[in-house]
Amino acid sequence: MSWQAIDNEVKSWLKQARKLILTKMDSDLQVSTKSGPNDLVTNLDKQVEQFYISQIKQKFKHSRILGEESCKEEGLLSFDGLFWVIDPIDGTMNFVKEKENFASMIAIYKQGKPYIAYIYDVMKDRLVWGGPALGAVYCNQTQLPAPKQHALKDGLVAISCPMVLANYRNVVEVIKASSGCRMVGSAGIEFINLILGKHCAYLSYLRPWDFLPGKILGETLGLSVKTIDDEKVDVVSSSVVLVATKSAHTEIIELVNR
Amino acid sequence: MSWQAIDNEVKSWLKQARKLILTKMDSDLQVSTKSGPNDLVTNLDKQVEQFYISQIKQKFKHSRILGEESCKEEGLLSFDGLFWVIDPIDGTMNFVKEKENFASMIAIYKQGKPYIAYIYDVMKDRLVWGGPALGAVYCNQTQLPAPKQHALKDGLVAISCPMVLANYRNVVEVIKASSGCRMVGSAGIEFINLILGKHCAYLSYLRPWDFLPGKILGETLGLSVKTIDDEKVDVVSSSVVLVATKSAHTEIIELVNR
Incomplete structure (x- = not known):
């Protein structure tokens, strides 16, 4: 399986997750708390995580998954297939209060090594993706230079x-x-x-x-x-x-x- | 002079300022400091302020102007015409470092009273505008409700x-x-x-x-x-x-x- 095949799948999931979030965030948002009043989770965190998990299980059978909301499989560094780490909505407080400045994220390890990753600024439609599999990082279609060495x-x-x-x-x-x-x-x-x-x-x-x-x-x-x-x-x-x-x-x- | 006539002018200036900023921010930015190392001003702060000032003087002769970078006319509360308060680029540090999260702003007082104002998130193309002249506030074309009374x-x-x-x-x-x-x-x-x-x-x-x-x-x-x-x-x-x-x-x- 090439990284391009994985990449095509993951990008289509991210775009579908974005559509789901944009459709439901204003009309169908149920907020609850986890460890304290400022540790929030919503129905959309859970729905997006379930969507990613079901896609991974369907398309990439030899996988394990670690997800923020539900799925805590182990063996990231020892598993010989694809290990997926998913955060369906990172910055849930921002998602609830600001309706922006949150990200949907996926990291993929292959045979215990970092392979490819995605951070999607959903509201700006700004996807930062790449990793060792391709030796580069992109923001949408643009390859990124190394950040300047600011002091x-x-x-x-x-x-x-x-x-x-x-x-x-x-x-x-x-x-x-x-x-x-x-x-x-x-x-x-x-x-x-x-x-x-x-x-x-x-x-x-x-x-x-x-x-x-x-x-x-x-x-x-x-x-x-x-x-x-x-x-x-x-x-x-x-x-x-x-x-x-x-x-x-x-x-x-x-x-x-x- | 109706508020609509003023509004038409100001919106066209803001759009022109945005174009100037987008054209020059990556290629032609000179940064200098004012009161200290973290109090920045750029050639674009000055150019945009000069642009607003020249437009005001040309189109609205009976005006006074208070601007962040250069123009410090007085009499905001006593002047019987239009008093303009302008901040060409608010958040210059963000403008320089983040290339986003800055605003171009104009407030207009008429006969000493608040009349109409504009805050333009340049990179998001999000213009919040309105005031007592129209008894409402808009974000781009959408009239805004009063913010919820969050505790x-x-x-x-x-x-x-x-x-x-x-x-x-x-x-x-x-x-x-x-x-x-x-x-x-x-x-x-x-x-x-x-x-x-x-x-x-x-x-x-x-x-x-x-x-x-x-x-x-x-x-x-x-x-x-x-x-x-x-x-x-x-x-x-x-x-x-x-x-x-x-x-x-x-x-x-x-x-x-x-």
Whole structure:
């Protein structure tokens, strides 16, 4: 099976998911909470995840799946087929409140290795996709250059709100050394901002389905994706993840490990 | 002179400014700093402001103008003609780094009273416009309803980064009482977020050209636009401005004035 065959399928699923979301988001949205009042899930998160799962099971039989809402199969690094990591709607709070700035994401591992990934900014119809299978990353039809190596002082940083409020690991100094801080509320959208060179760093506590698609895409373009302790990110657990240009990475690691 | 005649002119200027920005932003952008390394201005800020000023002077002779970059005429509340407040590119840092999330804004006062205003999200081609002259606010062609009265716990808040870092007036408690915090980096885009009901409150230190267009539009739709001390905003000076739904306003004023 070529990556092009997989790619054709996945892109058609993403477009169908977009259609479903656009059709139902204003008229048929049921919101409930998970771990707390600000951890939301909707019927559309679940429907889109079920749609992806049913498509994968139908089209790619030798697959395992890890999904945010329902499906928690294991063996990402040992399974000899395709391992799919799916986040149907990343940034559900934005989806509910802003009706924009959320992403639908899929990461594919093949024989335990990163293969191809997708982050879809649904409302902007902006699909960032690619990976080692093709040795490149695209935004829609345009191949992307590696992001410019902005130093911290010349770049915007995105840091999750709880970390800023607690000044976790000195992040206030990171912000003061940068061009400014943005809070977007979706890991997928933040990865896109890094990949497109809009921001120079992103720091947040993330779960595998939040960071794996962006990790595959970002690393293909030379971005650094490490833990806040400058270690390799464990792809099967949650971590405090720092995504950054190489130069901003060095400066931030120094500031947060003082 | 009817408001429709003014509206026709202004909309054509905004579209022309958009064309100029889209044509030149990637190829012909010169960035310099104003008060500090993160206070940017570009050749396009200046060109767009000059374009608006020349059009106003040509088409509306009995006018005065207050512009961010160059033109500081006085008499907003006493002048008996049209008083124009212009911010050619609000969110210049975003314009330079993100190439999106910036706005071109115009507020018009007539005989000292708010008349009509425009906030144009240039990259999304999303124009929010209206005011007392027509008793309504539109997003492009669609008339907008009053934003829903979200309570603070059910809404996203946007608070400027320096205020959050300093926990100015207890804003950390405001964030903790809300659905979450976003930092967008443009007052114009934030006013749009409030007007479209995406966020329930915005708090920032703002200058007249930052807040007057949004104040005219927001108040037309029943949003509260006050100082952080719950006083009337002085339209000719800079202030810490709180824009909010009426219910979020009450809760925030209580939290920041404890």
